[in-house]
Amino acid sequence: MTTDDSASSFSASPIGLAVLERRLAQDLGYLGWPAKSWMPPREVDGETVLDVAIVGGGQAGLAAAAALAQQGIRAVIFDRAPAGREGPWATTARMETLRSPKELTGPALGLPSLTFRAWFEAQFGTEAWAALDKIPRLQWMDYLVWYRRVMDVDVRNDTTVTALDPLPDGTAVRLDLRTPAGERRVLARRVVLATGRDGLGGPAVPAFVDGLPRAKWAHSSDDMDYGRLQGLRVGVVGAGSSAMDSAATALEAGAHSVELLIRRPDLPRVNKGKGAGVPGLTQGHYDLPDELKWRIRHYINVLNVPPPHGSTLRVSRHANAFFNFGCPILAVEPQGEALRVATPKGEFVFDFLIVSTGFQVDWAVRPEFAGIAAHIRTWKDRFTPAPGDEDRELADSPDLGPAFEFQENAPGACPGLGRIHCFCYPAALSHGTVSGDIPAISDGARRLAAGLASLFYREDAAHHWANLEAYSEPELFGDEWVPAPPPHERG
Structure with missing residues (x-):
């Protein structure tokens, strides 16, 4: 016999979020989630110390906080954005849909009722799910807002x-904060940086834009009103996913024309990173030899990830979109109110230039890290690749410990550096792509949470030993049996 709730789950009709949330709450109760707190309270000079502070409230930060709650560890997230605008989804992302297959479970942490699919079907039904191609970008943001609420993330x-x-x-680690109520400081025993694709730096800006008027160019990650491009001749540098999204958005905003300037002679056709996404690599990347880690990540970098099929069609369906291959930029110079761009294929004249050139580790543009940047050990400090396999992105990546913790390049120079954990894209060389992208974000969050639980227990071992010695709750009371007399006294 089934309940109404469980019977409804097999219907094509929507069951409603209220029913789904009751089911999720029941599942969490069955699992004892959040777990009972076991962390001893800490104070420094009378100031309460947070167990974990997470910087960033996007999908990585939310997943990390929820995974820590399962371990009985309380986390507080600090995010600079207003509620509902955390991460790129409602701000700088411009794709129509996510690039990942809709079936991926993302930050659900193994909970079926916490998946996007469960959230979607509860509102729109199973037939709508079957008809859905990929997840609309803003709908993913709506799902994350719901995730935050039902998992009670702080x-x-x-x-x-x-x-x-x-x-x-x-x-501990001290965090200086700028809040609506003014400047304040907090202390945390551990800090998790869930700061996204540009988590330890910012956009990789090519040298050819140096000296150009800032009003004449933008990086594809800039938060910009594309409506200002109406009627303009626009150049887009690059041919990756973000380049296609920027080009399509400019065209849809009424740009006079969009010229894609593509360095390669052709677009890559195969997403090698997708081919590497097997559980063995997800779980085992950290334990691979350094040479193999580098080889895998460098191979994917060199071949590049192709832009999605739909994103490319979104551009090419416009008659005023032009794909220029073998067309790296040689020079850019202002020409009146326009920009003259020299390439091997000839000169172009643009009213506006968009550079879609990715991101890089760049401590100089992140003043919040000024106190630790010089002490962080990177891969170039400890590993030399084979000739021809040099890769700046990989060389600049932090060399992380098993719980995503930073490590010192000079032991003892920055005590407490290992209390800061890099759970964002630059962790990819050390840990694989488990700290930001949708496919394995739950695996990364659980690894992080388990690692922190272990570190906390080790650090507080004396406290837990004392609790063990003092533990006195009886399991037996002595009246559960009657002692038997010696055999010779038995009648």
Whole structure:
């Protein structure tokens, strides 16, 4: 016999979010999630110390907080954006749909009722799910807002971390915050950086834009009103996913024309990263030899990820979109109100230029990391690739420990640096793509949470030993049996 709720789950008709949320709450109860708190409270000079502070309230930060709750560890998230605008989805992302297959479970942490599919079907039904190709970008943001609510994640919005400094004795990390109520400081035993694709830097801006009027160009990650491009001749540098999204958005905004300037002679056709996405690599990348880690990540970087099929068609369906291959930029110079761009294929004249050139680790553009940047060990500090396999992105990547923790390049120079954990894209060389992208974000969050639980227990071992010795709850009371007399006394 089934309940109404469970019977409804097999119907094509929507069951409604209220029913789904009751089911999720029941599942969480069955699992004892969140787990009972076991962390001893900490204070420094009378100031309460947070167990974990997470910087960033996007999908990585939410998944990390929820995974920590399963371990009985409370986390507080600080995010500079207003509520509902965390991450890129409602701001700088311009794709119509996500690039990942809709079936991926993302940050659901193994909970069927927490998946996007469950959320979608509860509102629109199973037939609508079957008809869905890929997940609309803004609908994914709506799902993350719901995720935050039903998992009761503590997010402090409109709060910017302006400095991050381990205490001199290495026992905690101080965070300087800019909040709507003014400047404040908090202490945390551990800090998780869930800061996204540009988590340790910013856009990789090519040198040819140096000296150009800032009003004449933008990086594809800039938060910009594309309506200003109406009627303009636009150049887009690059041919990756973001380049296609920027080009399509400009065309849809009424640009006079869009010229894609593509360095390669052709677009890559195969997403090699997708081919690498097997559980063995997800779970085992961290344990691979350095040479193999580098080889895998460098191979994917060199071959590049092709833009999605739909994103490319979104551009090419416009008659005023032009794909220029073998067309790297040689020079750019202002020409009146326009820009003259020299390439091997000839000169172009644009009213506006969009560079879609990715991101890089760049500590100089992240003043909040000024106190730790010089002490962080990177891969170039400890690994030399084979000749011809040099890769700046990989060389600049932090060399992380098993719980995503930073490590010192000079031992003892920055006590407490290992209390800061890099759970964002630059962790990919050390840990694989488990700290930001949808396919394996749950695996990464669980690895992080398990690692932090282990570190906390080790650090508090004396406290837990004392609790073990003091534990006195009886399992037996002595009246559960009657002692038997010696055999010779038995009648």
